[in-house]
Amino acid sequence: MDSLSKHCQDLADPDIGNFAVSIFILCGILVSYLPQHAKIIMRRSSEGLSPWFVLLGTTSGTCAIANILVLPRSREDIGCCSEIGGFACGAALLGIAQVGVQWSCFFLIMLLFLVFFPREDAAESTHSGHMHAEHDPQAGYTWQQALAVVGLSIAHFFVVFLISVVLLARFPNQLQLWANILGIVATCLASIQYIPQIYTTWKLQEVLSLSVPMMLIQTPGSFVFAASLAVRLGASGWSAWGVYIVTGCLQGILLGMGIWFWIRDRREQKVVGRFEIQNPENRANEQTPLLQGDGGSRN
Numbered sequence: 001m002d003s004l005s006k007h008c009q010d011l012a013d014p015d016i017g018n019f020a021v022s023i024f025i026l027c028g029i030l031v032s033y034l035p036q037h038a039k040i041i042m043r044r045s046s047e048g049l050s051p052w053f054v055l056l057g058t059t060s061g062t063c064a065i066a067n068i069l070v071l072p073r074s075r076e077d078i079g080c081c082s083e084i085g086g087f088a089c090g091a092a093l094l095g096i097a098q099v100g101v102q103w104s105c106f107f108l109i110m111l112l113f114l115v116f117f118p119r120e121d122a123a124e125s126t127h128s129g130h131m132h133a134e135h136d137p138q139a140g141y142t143w144q145q146a147l148a149v150v151g152l153s154i155a156h157f158f159v160v161f162l163i164s165v166v167l168l169a170r171f172p173n174q175l176q177l178w179a180n181i182l183g184i185v186a187t188c189l190a191s192i193q194y195i196p197q198i199y200t201t202w203k204l205q206e207v208l209s210l211s212v213p214m215m216l217i218q219t220p221g222s223f224v225f226a227a228s229l230a231v232r233l234g235a236s237g238w239s240a241w242g243v244y245i246v247t248g249c250l251q252g253i254l255l256g257m258g259i260w261f262w263i264r265d266r267r268e269q270k271v272v273g274r275f276e277i278q279n280p281e282n283r284a285n286e287q288t289p290l291l292q293g294d295g296g297s298r299n
Contacts, residue, residue, distance in 0.1 A: 014091035016100075028221060029098060033105035035213035037112060046113040047206025051141050052151040053197035058110045058153040058191035058214035061103035065184035067161045068099045070168065070175045110153055116144045116209075175266045187243045194250035198257070206265070215255035222248030237271040 040046050068074050072096070074096060081089035167174050201207060226244035 008083045011077065011092045012079050012084040012088050014088050018277055019091045019094070022091070022098070024093060025225070026098050026101060028217070029101050030081040032214055032217040032221060033109070035217075036088075036109060036211040037105075038210045039048060040109070040112045040116055040209050043209055044116055045118050046209050047115045047118045048200070048204055048206070048210050049109075050115070050144050050196040053193060053200070054110050054113050055149045055153060056189050056193040058108045058149075058195070059156050060186050060193060061099075061106045062153075062157050062160055063182045063186035063189065065103040067179050067186060068156075068166055070164050070182070071179045072176060078166050081111065095111075101148065110150060113148045114146050117143060167190050191243055191246045194247065194254055198250065198254050201254060201257055206261050207280075210258065212255065212258040212262065215251055215258060217250040219248055219255050 077092045077096075080092060084092070150230075164178065167178050195208070201210060222244045226241040226248065230241045
């Protein structure tokens with residue numbers, strides 16, 4: 001209890017500078033995901049998002065939030081809230097809040113991915129010879145794959161939650177080992193998370209429901225966060241900040257593809273617009289009804 005009380009005394013007087021930076025990072029995490037949520041909802045489609053990107057992101061976030069919650073240091077911080085003021089308690093738990101907001105935002109992406117997954121209507125499916133073959137028509141992902149992603153993500157969440165509760169109640173001395181395992185798994189999943197999305201976006205040659213503004217915010221944010229961790233932890237903490245460099249590079253590739261596709265499409269629109277202006281008769285012919293003048297041919 002003496003060591004815990006000393007730790008709580010340190011938390012009772014939070015540094016205002018660190019508090020401001022932590023709040024800024026928290027708000028940045030939330031704001032960076034909002035464009036992706038909004039784009040899926042406004043398009044009413046999750047077309048263009050890779051199911052494996054969604055699965056890796058959700059499971060990585062689950063491991064990350066479980067990791068920080070079962071860490072002995074985090075549990076000490078939570079325990080101190082009964083001894084220190086509300087402001088100091090909030091400042092002490094901002095690190096947990098940051099990871100929690102990130103997990104919540106990506107979990108919402110997963111839900112929106114399923115709710116707005118593209119589906120063919122029954123007539124189109126029957127005509128194509130595939131009964132109820134609901135799928136993303138461009139990426140080739142099926143409704144069954146979307147359901148599997150959500151099912152696996154939720155099952156993974158409950159497995160991690162149950163293991164954490166059992167260890168907390170019966171084997172508290174194993175929590176540090178469990179936290180280390182969760183941290184390693186979260187790092188590995190986050191490192192490869194963007195690879196399937198890069199492949200899908202390149203295959204489609206357009207971003208569709210993937211938000212470029214989200215990438216614009218998160219790409220430099222990954223490098224800034226990595227730099228701040230590197231300053232605090234030094235070279236020996238490469239395993240903590242290295243993953244954000246890898247993630248930032250992969251996000252940068254995805255962002256570059258999205259910007260290039262946007263520039264290409266803008267150029268094509270300008271070319272088409274100039275052609276229509278220079279050849280108005282073509283546009284008139286395209287708008288002429290195909291059966292014009294054939295009304296008398298019907299019985």
